[in-house]
Amino acid sequence: MTAPATSPAAARPPETTTPATRPGRSRRARAENRDGWLMVSPTVIVVLVVIVIPVLWNVLLAFQKLSFLQIRKASLAGPYTLSNIERVILAPGFWQSIGTTLIYSAGSTIGSIAVGLVAALALRDAFRGRAVVRALMLLPYVAPVVAVAFVWQMMLNTQYGVVNAMGTRLLGWDQPIDFLGREPYALMTVIAFEIWRYFPFAFMFIMARLIAVPREMDEAALIDGATPLQHFRHILFPQLLSVIALLSVMRFIMTFNKFDDVYLLTGGNAGTDIAAVRVYDYLTGRFDAGGAAAQALVLSLVMAVFLVIYIKFMANRTEEV
Amino acid sequence: MSRYAVEVKTFRVLKWVTIAFFLFITVFPFYYMLMLSFTPISELLRNPWRIWPDLSTLTVDTYASVLRSRDEGGQGFAGFMRNSALVALVTVFITLLVSILGAYAVARLTFTGRRQVNALFLAVYLFPAIVLAIPLVILFSKIGLYQSLAGLMLVYVAQTVPVSIYMLRNYFETIPDSLEEAAALDGASRGQTLTKVVLPLAMPSIMSTALYVFMIAWNEFLFALLFLAAKPGLWTVSLGLSQLSNGIEVPKTILMAGSVLLTVPIIVLYGIAERALTEGLTAGADKG
Missing domain, CATH: 1.10.3720.10 (MetI-like)
Known part of the structure; x- marks a missing residue:
């Protein structure tokens, strides 16, 4: 039973559409329609209440004057004002923060996909212990962010961190590097952290696609005398393009709004003042709930603009090809 | 050697180097976390570059302190x-x-x-x-x-x-x-x-x-x-x-x-x- 065959019957009142000769089918279709809705309704309700309504409400809040201390008094009735948006956009460091967010998201997205691709290629051919290596490589992705952020802080500490200890002892650094407390190191470090945490995610998806590439294609390339690089460029890479494009969008959206990683590593200091951390600072630092909502709204809009550009760009490219 | 032979040889070596590198970067932070969790802070300050645990100074006091409830002076x-x-x-x-x-x-x-x-x-x-x-x-x-x-x-x-x-x-x-x-x-x-x-x-x-x-x-x-x-x-x-x-x-x-x-x-x-x-x-x- 396919969707197009049955959905018209389900969509219209059965009395008028169903021929009298097939009453059984219409009753079945109606029962199925009812059961379907009954079964998805808990999900739909949860998603509407906890996600869709709050997202829409955030738009209204961005135009209301509201202190975090009086949030219970928030009402849909207004009054509405543009002052939040104005305050947020004119605040010192706003544009710089958008720029930082972009560098952070683009760097992390591109980096994690590139590193994940290399890892997947290295693990493509089976070898003894591959399953174990594969499982271990996903550790950064599954581990709790708070725990791994603190280990990185420990490793990079200027006084007792192993990285600086090794750097000064073995690599001849004049002095320890404050990886999380100084520009421009801090931004580079949070991007590196993000790549480290999410390359396993890209690896997992690219690997799944890579394993599905038919082996006959490899053999054909081998017979034609293709070198490993040619083989990758002309055989494997085209096969992986769609999953890489999908990963790019997903990772970009996720990183653009990410809060935990930067908040835990640097607190948004030393040139890592990304937009999501600003939202939090407006809320808990200045008790400015309206400003926080406005900042969140601006963040979503900027992201939407970039997504549209990206999709347009990709659509043009596929037309050319 | 032909380009083909060079590439095949290079990538055969590179592959294992890459795998070793990935294993190191994914596993080491967790190992480091585990090792430090059994190390007294004074030891770490004295010897920050050590990456092997010193059996003579290992301690489980860190765990006792973190698990004890607030009332008993722990972290709960x-x-x-x-x-x-x-x-x-x-x-x-x-x-x-x-x-x-x-x-x-x-x-x-x-x-x-x-x-x-x-x-x-x-x-x-x-x-x-x-x-x-x-x-x-x-x-x-x-x-x-x-x-x-x-x-x-x-x-x-x-x-x-x-x-x-x-x-x-x-x-x-x-x-x-x-x-x-x-x-x-x-x-x-x-x-x-x-x-x-x-x-x-x-x-x-x-x-x-x-x-x-x-x-x-x-x-x-x-x-x-x-x-x-x-x-x-x-x-x-x-x-x-x-x-x-x-x-x-x-x-x-x-x-x-x-x-x-x-x-x-x-x-x-x-x-x-x-x-x-x-x-x-x-x-x-x-x-x-």
């Missing part, structure tokens, strides 16, 4: 772990209940608006948590769920349901229709077919979905911070650990013991079901 992690476990398990239970029904409906039943519902779930996956933060704090403080574990569970259910439905739906679609049709011919109701035929067959997928949900709920930080920061009695492990790091005079190696306690349950579960989890998450990705 035993309590945080109870909170986290409760939140994660309830979230897993509710999410599975809700998403098994939803995934079955989306996979098998034809109903008006099925495509729209599907699109809604996908969209939800992409809605950023930070945009939800402020309205949810307001909404929940109006209905009494702010600063409660129940409120946190509700948010986690909403955040995990879309991916759970995606994982389960993919699996349901691989179960042959004929089995269910046979059950229906034998007079089984839709509910009976689901519980007696589909669920037992889908157990692997249900387990990997459960693991995914548990991981998200156990690891989550932002909403725990927003909802519970002012209620130390309700802190989850992630939140407790982050608050601990703000505390003055807490030795950093105690922080590492806390990190190990936060990480171990996840690694154990992941170790049990790694294969099922990756296959569940990437189902569909191999279609290109």
Whole structure:
């Protein structure tokens, strides 16, 4: 039973559409329609209440004057004002923060996909212990962010961190590097952290696609005398393009709004003042709930603009090809 | 040598170098965490470059101190772990209940608006948590769920349901229709077919979905911070650990013991079901 065959019957009142000769089918279709809705309704309700309504409400809040201390008094009735948006956009460091967010998201997205691709290629051919290596490589992705952020802080500490200890002892650094407390190191470090945490995610998806590439294609390339690089460029890479494009969008959206990683590593200091951390600072630092909502709204809009550009760009490219 | 031979040889070596490098960068931080969690802070300050544990100075005081309750001068992690476990398990239970029904409906039943519902779930996956933060704090403080574990569970259910439905739906679609049709011919109701035929067959997928949900709920930080920061009695492990790091005079190696306690349950579960989890998450990705 396919969707197009049955959905018209389900969509219209059965009395008028169903021929009298097939009453059984219409009753079945109606029962199925009812059961379907009954079964998805808990999900739909949860998603509407906890996600869709709050997202829409955030738009209204961005135009209301509201202190975090009086949030219970928030009402849909207004009054509405543009002052939040104005305050947020004119605040010192706003544009710089958008720029930082972009560098952070683009760097992390591109980096994690590139590193994940290399890892997947290295693990493509089976070898003894591959399953174990594969499982271990996903550790950064599954581990709790708070725990791994603190280990990185420990490793990079200027006084007792192993990285600086090794750097000064073995690599001849004049002095320890404050990886999380100084520009421009801090931004580079949070991007590196993000790549480290999410390359396993890209690896997992690219690997799944890579394993599905038919082996006959490899053999054909081998017979034609293709070198490993040619083989990758002309055989494997085209096969992986769609999953890489999908990963790019997903990772970009996720990183653009990410809060935990930067908040835990640097607190948004030393040139890592990304937009999501600003939202939090407006809320808990200045008790400015309206400003926080406005900042969140601006963040979503900027992201939407970039997504549209990206999709347009990709659509043009596929037309050319 | 021809270009072909050079490339083949180079990549044969490079491949093993790459694998070794990846193993090192993924495993070393966890090893370092574990080692430091057994090291007294004075030892670390004296010898920061040591990467092998010194057996003569190993200690478990860090763990004792982090686990003891606040009243006994510890950091109260035993309590945080109870909170986290409760939140994660309830979230897993509710999410599975809700998403098994939803995934079955989306996979098998034809109903008006099925495509729209599907699109809604996908969209939800992409809605950023930070945009939800402020309205949810307001909404929940109006209905009494702010600063409660129940409120946190509700948010986690909403955040995990879309991916759970995606994982389960993919699996349901691989179960042959004929089995269910046979059950229906034998007079089984839709509910009976689901519980007696589909669920037992889908157990692997249900387990990997459960693991995914548990991981998200156990690891989550932002909403725990927003909802519970002012209620130390309700802190989850992630939140407790982050608050601990703000505390003055807490030795950093105690922080590492806390990190190990936060990480171990996840690694154990992941170790049990790694294969099922990756296959569940990437189902569909191999279609290109």
